[in-house]
Amino acid sequence: MTTGADLLGLSPVMPVVVLDDAADAVPTARALLAGGIGVIELTLRTPAALASIERIAAEVPEIVIGAGTVTAPEHAKQAADAGAKFLVTPGCTDSVLDAAFDTGLPFLPGASTVSEAMRLAERGLTALKFFPAEASGGVAYLKSIGGPLPGLRFCPTGGITVKTAPDYLALSTVGCIGGSWLTPKGALAAKDFGKIEAFAAEASKL
Ligand SMILES: O=C(O)C(=O)C[C@H](O)[C@H](O)COP(=O)(O)O
Numbered sequence: 001m002t003t004g005a006d007l008l009g010l011s012p013v014m015p016v017v018v019l020d021d022a023a024d025a026v027p028t029a030r031a032l033l034a035g036g037i038g039v040i041e042l043t044l045r046t047p048a049a050l051a052s053i054e055r056i057a058a059e060v061p062e063i064v065i066g067a068g069t070v071t072a073p074e075h076a077k078q079a080a081d082a083g084a085k086f087l088v089t090p091g092c093t094d095s096v097l098d099a100a101f102d103t104g105l106p107f108l109p110g111a112s113t114v115s116e117a118m119r120l121a122e123r124g125l126t127a128l129k130f131f132p133a134e135a136s137g138g139v140a141y142l143k144s145i146g147g148p149l150p151g152l153r154f155c156p157t158g159g160i161t162v163k164t165a166p167d168y169l170a171l172s173t174v175g176c177i178g179g180s181w182l183t184p185k186g187a188l189a190a191k192d193f194g195k196i197e198a199f200a201a202e203a204s205k206l
Pocket of ligand 1: 016043045068069070088089090131157158159160178179180181
């Protein structure tokens with residue numbers, strides 16, 4: 001896997017995972033894998049994130065572990081050093097973009113406007129995270145921009161559910177969708193990894 005475009009083809013759903021406890025990292029990754037999901041976007045929103053990425057990279061190599069919420073240049077290198085195989089950003093600044101390129105890892109930069117998408121395409125980035133998908137106009141918005149920007153492909157994320165996912169996945173410009181519903185806070189707090197596996201099994205069939 002070497003490009004952002006490859007990332008869009010790994011799974012119909014990219015689980016967006018927020019972990020407060022690095023001890024949950026390996027069981028969560030194994031539960032997702034058991035449910036048929038081979039990729040994780042682990043967000044750098046918590047202090048446990050980098051340790052979680054490290055553990056998954058070391059102990060569950062079958063799953064492709066990436067870092068999400070890359071919002072500062074230093075996050076890119078920290079994530080790469082922890083073993084992340086790809087990076088995802090919710091939006092983009094030049095410095096975050098440069099830092100992401102420096103890692104050599106494939107990455108999905110976030111965009112929610114036509115101008116942002118065009119700027120990223122100018123830098124050779126044609127596989128984008130469309131964030132926040134629902135709040136930015138959802139399926140109708142993506143359909144509208146597919147006309148003038150036919151070369152771009154997206155991973156819409158933000159506000160998508162297992163019920164609305166098929167509408168996005170039906171679009172030719174959508175490679176996969178992102179969502180946090182596979183690993184809800186409650187299931188993680190209760191260490192209910194069976195529930196996570198069941199959500200993954202449902203999502204992997206989308
Ligand atoms: O943290 C980031 O980098 C983000 O871009 C935000 C997440 O992707 C969304 O919060 C997931 O959206 P939900 O599925 O609606 O929870």
